Amino acid sequence: MVEAFVLIQTEVGRAEVIAKQLAGLPGVLSSEYVTGPYDVVVRVGADSLAELRSAVVPGVQQVAGITRTLTCPIADGAQP
Template sequence: MAAKAFVLIETVGGRNKEVVTALKQIEGVKSADTVTGPYDVIATIEGETLDDIGDLVTAKIHPIAGIYRVMMASVVLGV
């Protein structure tokens, strides 16, 4: 079974749409949506291992222009 995580993203003022567009172009990102609440965007990502997911977040998601802060929540038990 593939590893899965939710990436909770705060964006720099008004850049939600371009962040979501950039996220959707990354292999491994299964969904990316603008949301209300303390975070601006939530993405669902999958990889072979949690290490792969961590590498994806570090190498591909953190550098996206318009992202201020990223928090990752790994799925430990999916139903």
């Protein structure tokens, strides 16, 4: 399995709602709203990097209220 963290900025006041929405999407392993420069941190996974790029990440990015994302693939492939 290929995994990545997606760091997300949202519209003001929408982080909690968006984190809950993201938690139900296919490929989303965890979703938390946080403080700091990003509002939500999501851990995503797929069987391949191609699937992660073509299906999982675009699904996350299409949620209304998200203004910016940064996808960080996990380099070592370690499982939680």
